[in-house]
Amino acid sequence: SALTQPASVSGSPGQSITISCTGTSSDIGGFEFVSWYQQHPDMAPKLITYDVTKRPSGVSNRFSGSKSGNTASLTISGLQAEDEADYYCSSYTRNNTLVFGGGTKLTVL
Amino acid sequence: EVQLLQSRAEVKKPGESLKISCKGSGYRFIGYWIGWVRQKPGQGLEWVGIIYPGDSDTKYGPSFEGQVTISADNSISTTYLQWTSLEASDTAMYYCVRQGVGSGWPFDSWGQGTVVTVSS
Numbered sequence: 001s002a003l004t005q006p007a008s009v010s011g012s013p014g015q016s017i018t019i020s021c022t023g024t025s026s027d028i029g030g031f032e033f034v035s036w037y038q039q040h041p042d043m044a045p046k047l048i049t050y051d052v053t054k055r056p057s058g059v060s061n062r063f064s065g066s067k068s069g070n071t072a073s074l075t076i077s078g079l080q081a082e083d084e085a086d087y088y089c090s091s092y093t094r095n096n097t098l099v100f101g102g103g104t105k106l107t108v109l
Numbered sequence: 110e111v112q113l114l115q116s117r118a119e120v121k122k123p124g125e126s127l128k129i130s131c132k133g134s135g136y137r138f139i140g141y142w143i144g145w146v147r148q149k150p151g152q153g154l155e156w157v158g159i160i161y162p163g164d165s166d167t168k169y170g171p172s173f174e175g176q177v178t179i180s181a182d183n184s185i186s187t188t189y190l191q192w193t194s195l196e197a198s199d200t201a202m203y204y205c206v207r208q209g210v211g212s213g214w215p216f217d218s219w220g221q222g223t224v225v226t227v228s229s
Contacts, residue, residue: 033213050215092213
């Protein structure tokens with residue numbers, strides 16, 4: 001089943017926020033293969049972190065990923081208006097499949 | 110530059126068949142996993158499945174196993190997502206995605222999406 005994310009989070013410009021993504025030992029807890037995606041309205045998603053902590057070339061270092069046990073987290077520091085978007089986590093699973101989280105809407109106040 | 114060019118939007122009736130496509134360019138097609146992600150209107154992302162064109166190894170998400178077929182034609186660097194009998198619940202945006210660097214299928218490239226509408 002889908003990974004569990006909060007439906008929404010919010011923060012003011014300049015602040016830091018963290019979005020959690022909870023799974024099980026069969027997915028997040030069993031592998032170092034968590035990715036995070038950012039999706040703006042009417043746009044395709046964009047990869048912002050992979051392999052838990054790595055960032056693709058060109059992605060701001062304000063985005064950072066981490067993991068502890070069965071829960072992964074995405075932290076966005078120095079929040080900017082352009083960060084307002086939906087965020088999705090994903091994880092490889094022991095069944096050799098992939099599972100996404102339900103998504104989190106980030107509002108920049 | 111990696112590009113994934115998807116086929117146009119489709120409007121179909123329940124029970125009809127459909128095959129949508131995604132052409133990869135700017136990279137060695139047979140060397141990367143390429144797959145599909147569904148997004149229903151106003152909802153989140155769902156992993157449909159993925160194929161490795163180099164040996165045709167294919168994986169499906171639990172909700173999609175037996176419901177769709179993913180294939181690839183390496184001669185034209187194109188992957189397909191196919192239904193034999195559409196249902197209204199298949200109405201969604203379907204994104205073509207390519208595995209990037211890293212493990213566990215991080216998708217660093219996304220197509221523009223193909224809207225599939227199933228309605229009587």
